[in-house]
Amino acid sequence: MRKKNWIRKVVAIATALVLAGSVVPFSAPVSAKADTSQAPSTKGASFGAKVIATGDKYLGTPYKWGAKVGDTDTFDCSSFTKYVYGKNGVELPRGARKQGEEGKKVTRANLQKGDLVFFKLKRTNGKIGHVGIYAGDGKVLHTWGRGGVRYDKMTNAWLDWGFLYGTRVTPK
Template identity: 50%
Template sequence: MLFSGSLFMTSGSAQAATVTTSASSKANAVIATGKRYMGVPYKFGAKTGNTSSFDCSSFTQFIYRQNGVSIPRTSRQQSKVGTFVPRSQLKPGDLVFFYSPVHHVAVYIGDGKILHTYGKGGVKISNLNSGWWSDHYNSARRVL
């Protein structure tokens, strides 16, 4: 009986590790896709699927969709999908939201950095943990 329990635990642990690895791999793929568009101009209301310009939510929707994950179009809609994540538990691939009410979204890429697009310079990486982005942080959601 103890032997069977050990096999069950090992099997369950292996399954949990596979799920974690899968989410981590998917997050890495989403981030890599986003980084390919560094510098692409920001344009409010950019059409979904357009890669010559993005707004914040068309960017996140596009890079997730390129990796098989469907999320809504607007930042406010995106802030309601997946599961809530406390700021202290952010993982790469989490969606991070700003302002109240929400009207900006970014992708957490690890080490206190976010990948997003806004204003001059378009798609870029910014520091979440200092200055403006830290002050205007609202919430985060895990969709992977």
Template identity: 50%
Template sequence: MIMASSAKDSVITEPVSKHTSQFIGAKRVLSALDQKRVNLVLLAQQYLGTPYDFGAAYGQTKTFDCSSFTKWIFAHNGVTLPRVSRDQAQEGTFISKANLETGDLVFFSTPDSKGKIGHVGMYVGDGMMIHTYGAGGVKFSTIETGWWKDHYITARRVLK
């Protein structure tokens, strides 16, 4: 069971069995696709602050580069992606920036990619993505201003 904590400003999880005397019933409020989107974000944010390391080996979680990070979180949610961002940009279907949804992959150029795709993040809503690049490692960043706005290339939807 996921619920707001009455003691502090946070969300907590507890087993339903802890509340059997009060439990009346349950109803699914999220579609299966929405549940997958939530699970992607919850898993991704567990790695906030994990250091960035260009070329980080896939399969370990002490460091990530952008595409090993997206490959890791999507693999743990049943979606197989290629290893590098330019190849990930060939998966799924094109999505316009105006129609982005949580879980879509967003692609950018970098200083070294000469205007071509060199970076990937996962869109989380409200103009934000979770990704890893440079100082601070895995983090949330806006795609609406600054570097990422100016170097946005495309987006792909890989969730079905």
């Protein structure tokens, strides 16, 4: 019985440490132009594909909380999205919460490939604590913890529970 409790404590601490690295520091925002269209457009679809293609180049890149913007040796969630979108003509602010203020909000049902997706964490009191890129087919391209940049299904327990909304931004 004691061994079982010890294992539970180790798993709980490890989970807390992984999730603790998901919130990033903030800096002043730089505006991005919102895509105000509701219906999918060819421009939006091709932009989303370009964003995903750019992000794919960094699959497996290690996660590091507070990673330096522009450094491609490591990423945290918002430095990854900032870098990938920047390579596609959209300047995003640093920090997941600040990025959540950019673009036009979209619901889960209306997500398109390339939309930013925002998630709460247990310790963020319902506020944004993580950002990724919607990759289509119910998947998110993001980085956190072990494994670094990767795809996860949005039905993954913590992503499903924590989903807040998406935003759509396009180049100016």
